[in-house]
Amino acid sequence: MGGTMDGTKQRRRGNTRQRIQDVALELFAEQGYEKTSLREIAERLEVTKAALYYHFKTKEEIIVSLFEDLTKPIEELIDWGRQQPHTLETKQEIVRRYSEALAGASPLFRFMQENQATVRELSIGETFKDRMLGMRDIIIDPDADLVDQVRCISALFTMHAGMFVMKDLEGDPEEKRKAILEVATDLITQAHKGA
């Protein structure tokens, strides 16, 4: 009592929810959603499984909360993008910002990328799909020819997957991101000109 009171146990107060999210995301990204059990999450946090249920009604709610919390910048980006004229500059700006947004929530996106089959069955599945289609509609000109449409999709995909695939390539992460962004921007630009 009194004194420094840094006690591990005391510290925990009030941030358990956050800690659950952190550990869960780490494990989900590492092993996948189904292979990660609530027992595992609880053990790592040194709480009981029931404690998880105090903070989240179901296992799914954990991933949903992560998705909602970490995905907000992208949602806003899409909303913003929709209201802009579909000029080349806008598209480039969107791609640039998207790249940044992805980098800011990269474990979540790694998870989404690597557990698509699972995500599809979850309630976030629809939301995620809608968002992807939202991006697509901003960037793709529906009258463009098929090849240019593919270029745009390829640009998006390059950004999604790039980071994880290149994990084993040597080099500074930020530099890699820039390189990925450059390729994506290139693709978008080519597609725009083609139209």
Place this chain on the structure above:
Amino acid sequence: MGGTMDGTKQRRRGNTRQRIQDVALELFAEQGYEKTSLREIAERLEVTKAALYYHFKTKEEIIVSLFEDLTKPIEELIDWGRQQPHTLETKQEIVRRYSEALAGASPLFRFMQENQATVRELSIGETFKDRMLGMRDIIIDPDADLVDQVRCISALFTMHAGMFVMKDLEGDPEEKRKAILEVATDLITQAHKGA
């Protein structure tokens, strides 16, 4: 066909192994590996779970067998590619053939794409990764600058993901494949010239 009984059941004789693979791949691709239970597979085939174990020692062996059976053309392609000179023409040829090979086993690749987290933990994980690296080494010039390396990776990824992502886009599948191939070839070509 003549005779008293064309019996669906009689017909099945001897090809159960194949039928298990077909159904399993279908379900794995649709719902994911972990969400697909052997009970489900067995029920769809109207056999017992134990019957599956006559043909495959474990659940994992089913997916491994699919991987091995359907992936042979790609293995051969890589082996062939390794022995060729790394000219632009070779690279383009490889990309062309790779696109075809993927199309020939598209449910499997959809599965691999959408269940990466799972696949990584499976014994095929390593093999798959090796193969991807094999492709990369044939196509990427290690002295090329980062952006060109990304182009190559992007080309591969575009082929992997393109088909599934474009499922909801209108248009003939073969035409789409051609468009995807064109974008991939473009990327490879640009990367080659850059070096």
Place this chain on the structure above:
Amino acid sequence: MGGTMDGTKQRRRGNTRQRIQDVALELFAEQGYEKTSLREIAERLEVTKAALYYHFKTKEEIIVSLFEDLTKPIEELIDWGRQQPHTLETKQEIVRRYSEALAGASPLFRFMQENQATVRELSIGETFKDRMLGMRDIIIDPDADLVDQVRCISALFTMHAGMFVMKDLEGDPEEKRKAILEVATDLITQAHKGA
């Protein structure tokens, strides 16, 4: 009503215990004792589970308290009955009063009636049984023949169950009660004459 705040919440002050009993009885009668969780009761009252524990030491104590509060008239009736001579008039009087007492605590008796298996394991089980036997001993003449004993038991049971079974029969509740009472009185009377 007048003033700035008639506040539902303010009103509640001091009668939480009562409110818990009300809601609990409602839910116990509706869904049964085990199927009703404290969470459910708490949610309906818009308090926390812990609040319930301020007023009752255990879940069982809630049902015990209901039993004790609502069952007092019957206890008194039995005590009174024991001291009367076992004449037909007394018996009829008891049956009449019993019918009234039951009507006054009908949700509790519905609960007791529909959750006998549960009640038996609870601490009220014995008390309840004792009380039933008390009623029986006042009404049944131990020397009467078996058929007349059954008549008496039937009379009691008719009153217990009648109300709930007849819920879906058309007609005014008070009239139904009167009809039930008449049948019960008849049975008692027949049994008395038989002896």
Place this chain on the structure above:
Amino acid sequence: MGGTMDGTKQRRRGNTRQRIQDVALELFAEQGYEKTSLREIAERLEVTKAALYYHFKTKEEIIVSLFEDLTKPIEELIDWGRQQPHTLETKQEIVRRYSEALAGASPLFRFMQENQATVRELSIGETFKDRMLGMRDIIIDPDADLVDQVRCISALFTMHAGMFVMKDLEGDPEEKRKAILEVATDLITQAHKGA
């Protein structure tokens, strides 16, 4: 090995399903449905919980199967009753047969009687209620006055509850049943004359 092979374990073959039903009914009747866990049933049978699931898809299916198996005679009785003219003789005959049918499945009916709240929520709830209403419609004349309708309901209820309530009364069970039947028949007869 070889020899008489009466081995407890060998015996079990092929009748596990039946044994599960037996033990389950015993425990359900004794402690109630919710208080009886599958663990308990499994332990008493010296099998694992999973074995229960081989034979029954859910806990509910166990009680449903018991209900369906043991309740058939009553179903047939009702069907027969519906086709008869509603004479006094028929009604008496039905009551007589009903009493026998109940005696033949008395643990199940004890369970139904003592776990009504639970049964109501189960899928058998509706079926059970329908059956009760079926009996009522055969026996009750809808034009009879309320008191006579109560007499009929009382007759049915006397038979349902009688056995269990009288468990602690001295006397031969078969004699008790006869006494109960006599009271029930009396009630029906009075009701019929009243109309």
Place this chain on the structure above:
DNA sequence: AATGAATGAGAATTCATTCAT
């Protein structure tokens, strides 16, 4: 070539209860 019966391990979830504040 396949089945019927079973197991052991583990999953998600729920519950009554506790306690410091």
Place this chain on the structure above:
DNA sequence: AATGAATGAATTCTCATTCAT
């Protein structure tokens, strides 16, 4: 008078796997 956070024990149910026949 009541809350927020947590626990421990239990529950139903599912799964991959085994094995004698």
